[in-house]
Amino acid sequence: MATTTKAQEASTTPFSDALRVTEGFVLADRDPHSTPAFDGDKAAGQKALAAADEELDDLQERLYARSRVGVDRQRVLLVVQGMDTSGKGGIMRHVVGAVDPQGVQLTSFKKPTEEELAHDFLWRIRKALPEPGMIGVFDRSHYEDVLVVRVHDLVPQEEWEQRYDVINAFEQELVDDDITLIKVMMHISPEEQKERLQERLDRPDKHWKFNPGDLDERAHWDAYQEAYQAVMDRCSPPGAPWYVVPADRKWYARLAVQQLLLEHLRQLDLEWPEADFDVEAEKARLAAM
Ligand code: AMP
Ligand code: MG
Numbered sequence: 001m002a003t004t005t006k007a008q009e010a011s012t013t014p015f016s017d018a019l020r021v022t023e024g025f026v027l028a029d030r031d032p033h034s035t036p037a038f039d040g041d042k043a044a045g046q047k048a049l050a051a052a053d054e055e056l057d058d059l060q061e062r063l064y065a066r067s068r069v070g071v072d073r074q075r076v077l078l079v080v081q082g083m084d085t086s087g088k089g090g091i092m093r094h095v096v097g098a099v100d101p102q103g104v105q106l107t108s109f110k111k112p113t114e115e116e117l118a119h120d121f122l123w124r125i126r127k128a129l130p131e132p133g134m135i136g137v138f139d140r141s142h143y144e145d146v147l148v149v150r151v152h153d154l155v156p157q158e159e160w161e162q163r164y165d166v167i168n169a170f171e172q173e174l175v176d177d178d179i180t181l182i183k184v185m186m187h188i189s190p191e192e193q194k195e196r197l198q199e200r201l202d203r204p205d206k207h208w209k210f211n212p213g214d215l216d217e218r219a220h221w222d223a224y225q226e227a228y229q230a231v232m233d234r235c236s237p238p239g240a241p242w243y244v245v246p247a248d249r250k251w252y253a254r255l256a257v258q259q260l261l262l263e264h265l266r267q268l269d270l271e272w273p274e275a276d277f278d279v280e281a282e283k284a285r286l287a288a289m
């Protein structure tokens with residue numbers, strides 16, 4: 001048997017352990033420029049990202065195969081939240097984009113439509129939950145209903161205040177239904193956001209990404225950080241914790257989210273499903289043809 005190294009003994013889920021939000025977490029204390037659980041540079045980070053694509057692809061196929069054959073109903077839901085320019089789009093392109101598109105259900109949540117507003121805030125969320133065997137990805141989520149909604153009092157405070165408990169009950173339901181929930185906050189600094197907004201203004205090929213409304217939201221930076229802190233305080237139970245990913249370095253944030261996904265998939269023990277037919281008999285039949 002191979003000897004285990006010190007690093008392996010230390011932890012098999014280093015990114016999850018380093019980034020998980022537990023009781024007493026203070027958002028302002030997490031440095032957006034840091035690279036927890038990784039001590040390499042940008043080049044090493046990009047290499048590590050590419051090197052893990054194959055395993056991610058393999059695990060996704062196992063997840064899918066098991067649901068097709070009916071072994072189990074497991075699925076994964078990756079929730080990605082963050083301020084404008086925090087790199088959510090890059091996660092979709094560089095991390096989620098490496099997975100077989102047939103195994104992914106991606107939903108971007110925008111300002112609710114009139115139809116959506118006529119329903120309970122979880123209505124559109126429930127409709128977008130992944131089927132068994134799938135990896136669901138939310139670009140923004142039900143948390144907008146306690147973030148942008150709280151910052152701008154889009155509903156009365158009595159109403160948004162109740163939503164934290166509603167969200168906890170909802171997520172417990174998901175976990176009980178074999179959904180592995182991975183909630184990720186892309187954590188950038190206001191200085192980094194300013195640079196990224198500046199770049200969107202300076203480069204004609206990035207103008208399409210700029211929304212003048214982003215500047216209005218930026219003006220509420222502190223209120224948003226408070227709202228995120230409240231989410232971490234109230235909606236990060238041990239069974240459905242948040243992971244706060246330092247996101248000032250895009251290469252690190254992408255690697256971290258990929259590794260969070262991998263670490264959670266590995267824990268599902270995704271053995272290939274056994275054939276529900278007699279393999280030897282079928283081989284013999286084929287050989288005789
Ligand atoms: P983006 O993700 O940058 O394309 O922008 C989507 C916009 O929709 C963001 O400004 C969000 O804050 C906004 N949004 C998403 N969900 C909600 C919600 N439940 N209520 C109000 N605005 C929302
Ligand atoms: Mg935007």
